[in-house]
Each structure stands twice: as structure tokens, then as C-alpha cells.
């Protein structure tokens with residue numbers, strides 16, 4: 001947290017990243033603005049600072065990674081967030097994605113199973129003054145006290161779609177979740193219907209760290 005300095009160099013690199021995201025199909029200007037407003041290098045160790053605006057994933061400790069900027073932008077775009085929506089995020093990680101959702105005006109509940117990551121992310125969210133409730137816990141249980149959610153975002157690779165999370169989604173709401181047991185997962189956007197006939201759209205393959213049960217202290 002001692003390198004929270006945003007220089008012209010950082011800002012310039014961020015502009016380039018944003019134009020790359022636009023070229024790759026991120027058309028929602030409010031998402032691109034959020035990427036401009038949240039310096040990604042604040043979330044990385046000093047050692048990686050130079051490359052913070054390349055489209056790569058980085059170690060953030062506890063064997064976990066901050067997702068590729070494109071992945072963060074793409075999942076966010078699929079969610080179709082509107083101001084004031086209640087969003088549940090599974091896998092807070094560095095808190096970068098949480099901040100992007102916050103800049104879009106979402107009210108966020110985010111869960112992380114690694115205690116140290118949870119604590120670090122909490123500081124970042126306070127720094128950015130983002131309206132989010134961060135919990136240390138197992139995302140497989142979701143968070144019933146704030147349910148139902150307009151949107152649910154899973155940022156780790158799930159073996160299948162957890163029933164509990166579906167039950168915490170509003171009818172008409174979307175869940176964006178990478179699903180697959182192998183190295184790669186299919187990006188799914190599920191829209192909940194009031195019968196069991198949910199609509200499921202597929203958006204290519206991605207690589208996420210696995211969604212694992214139980215917490216790690």
C-alpha cells in the first residue's frame with residue numbers, strides 16, 4: 001500500500017490498455033471509464049508495477065491471481081450492471097474487480113476464502129471509498145442475509161453451477177460464471193426464469209483459478 005502513486009506514465013499506459021480493451025470488444029463506455037478511474041497497479045506488488053497495464057494475470061499472494069483486465073472487463077460487460085443493483089461477487093481476490101463494479105454504482109457483497117487476501121482487499125476498497133461489504137467465507141454458501149441479488153459474478157472456475165447461488169439470484173437476474181473442471185472453463189451467462197427453464201448463453205473459454213470449498217486462514 002506504500003506505492004499508491006498514480007503518475008503520468010501510469011495514466012498513459014492505462015489509456016493504451018483501455019484502447020486495447022475497446023478493440024477486443026468492450027464497448028460499454030462506463031466500464032472503460034471505470035478502468036481509467038481504478039489504477040490497476042495499486043493492486044499489485046511493486047515488482048509487477050511496470051507490467052500492470054499489460055493484459056496479463058499476476059500473482060497476488062496465497063497462490064491466487066488477479067484476473068486479466070480483459071477478463072474483468074468482459075465479465076463486467078456480460079453482467080449489464082445498472083446503478084444501485086445488488087451484486088454478489090464470489091472471489092474478491094485483490095479487490096480490483098470489486099472496485100470496477102463499485103465505480104459502476106453497484107452495491108456489492110463480495111466473498112473471499114483466503115483471509116489475508118480478504119483483509120488486503122478490504123483496505124483497497126476503503127481507499128477507493130467503494131460501497132462494498134466484504135466477507136471472509138466460503139462462496140459456495142453465498143450470502144443469504146443480503147439475497148436476492150440482481151447479479152451474481154463468480155471470478156473463479158466452478159466445477160458446476162452452485163444451486164445455492166442460483167437460489168440467491170432474483171428472477172430475471174443474471175449470473176456470470178466460468179464453469180469447467182479442467183484447466184479451462186466456459187464462460188456462462190445464466191438468466192434466471194421463474195420456472196426451472198433458465199436461459200444459458202456461452203461466451204468462449206477462459207482460465208481461472210479453481211473455486212474451492214472451505215476457507216483458508
Ligand code: SAH
Nearest residue numbers: 066091093094097112113139155156211212
Ligand atoms: N476478481 C479477482 C479475481 C481473483 S482470482 C481479482 O480481480 O483479483 C479468484 C479468487 O477466488 C481467488 O482469490 C480465490 O481465493 C477465490 N476463491 C476460490 N474459491 C472460492 C470460494 N469458494 N469462496 C470465495 N472465494 C473463492
